[in-house]
Amino acid sequence: MSARPLLNRRLEGLGTTIFAEMSALAVATGAINLGQGFPDTDGPRSVREAAVRALRDGRGNQYPPGPGVPELRTAVAEHQKRFHGLSFDPDTEVLVTAGATEAIAAAMLALLEPGDEVIAFEPFYDSYAASIAMAGGVRVPLTLHAPDFRPDLDALRAAITPRTRLLLLNSPHNPTGMVLTPAELAALAELAVAHDLLVVTDEVYEHVTFDGATHTPLISLPGMRERTVSISSAGKTFSFTGWKVGWVTGCPELVAAVRTAKQFLTYVASGPFQYAVAEALALPDTYYDSLRTDLQAKRDLLAAGLTDAGFTVYRPRGTYFLTTDIAELAPGTDALTFCRQLPERCGVVAIPNSVFHDHPTAGRTQVRFAFCKQPHVLAEAADRLRKAFAR
Ligand code: PMP
Ligand code: GLN
Helix, strand or coil, X not given: CCCCCCCCHHHCCCCCCHHHHHHHHHHHHCCEECCCCCCCCCCCHXXXXXXXXXXXXXXXXXXXXXXCCHHHHHHHHHHHHHHHCCCCCCCCCEXXXXXXXXXXXXXXXXXXXXXXXXXXXXXXXXXHHHHHHHCCCEEEEEECCCCCCCCCHHHHHHHCCCCEEEEEEECCCCCCCCCCCHHHHHHHHHHHHHCCCEEEEECCCCCCECCCCCCCCHHHCCCCCCCEEEEEEHHHHHCCCCCCCEEEECCHHHHHHHHHHHCCCCCCCCHHHXXXXXXXXXXXXXXXXXXXXXXXXXXXXXXXXXXXXCCEEECXXXXXXXXXXXXXXCCCCCHHHHHHHHHHHHCEECEEHXXXXXXXXXXXXXXXXXXXXXXXXXXXXXXXXXXXXXX
């Protein structure tokens, strides 16, 4: 064998995702897993039954159509209309994907030439770095700083170069819980238009907002329709993260471009689940309202417990994650070391935000906890942390 590394240079350093590492640690130690973001109770029974029915009735057991089953594409279009007042043609402006993850990867592979720069908020969701790298792009981070994690629009302006091809935006933002304000959305749209940039928006937490904050898709703003690929998925909204049903909406030209890449990644996925998600999207408003109020109560429960245990808590306005700072609790310890020791120390797993940063110090002492868990689980985790760090 030659000395050449097996893994190509684009993927060098990406290794195993932090979610896999920390979930494996949770299993090995029997710790409470507040790391990887998945709910510990499944979504609505009626939606599960819809999946079973589809399997039994032979709907989706063979390759579904490449762009997704018509029932789901129609349901996605109706959902965009109902919640955001946006009209999309289910045939030309909606594409079903294997979760938002595939949609993001396909968008990068479709829209980037090698060397194109992609500006993204950091800390970033980990697949962004990999997807940009696989497409040969160059990531340009725009750091969100504690305590508010608001994007610095002057820094964004300064980061735009002639090589900037697109903005990859995530709001509600994982892991900080930041939700873009109407003024920020307007400024981002203005910049995108002024510099003729494409925009990919990751909106998987569109229904998980708190304290009266609401999510507005950037694609709804003037000048954005022809330049935005809007991405969402069923995993978070319906608590079926294992089904991997996501979707893209946008103008026909952009959707066709993303579809071209997508068809050679998975071609299609999740046949029977596509029918079930079509039914889920049509659930009444009460479902969406209770998702929000339930998670807001869980946020408050965990935030109080972590504050009690000595963490500095940054209260999220969206997503089911909260970011904390451990500088006072564990002076001199970085987040990665802290998270690797936490299961042994007290039987709790969390995620170090530092691994989602290029910035050398911004996330160094930040640790993320997921609160999409049953109240007694959150209470027990907080209790263990309180005892471990009692002073
Ligand atoms: N984007 C963000 C911000 C996420 O947190 C996640 C993970 N859940 C995804 C994308 C991936 O979503 P999916 O599971 O639908 O691929
Ligand atoms: N989105 C989930 C999180 O942020 C993880 C998904 C994954 O493991 N790829 O925790």
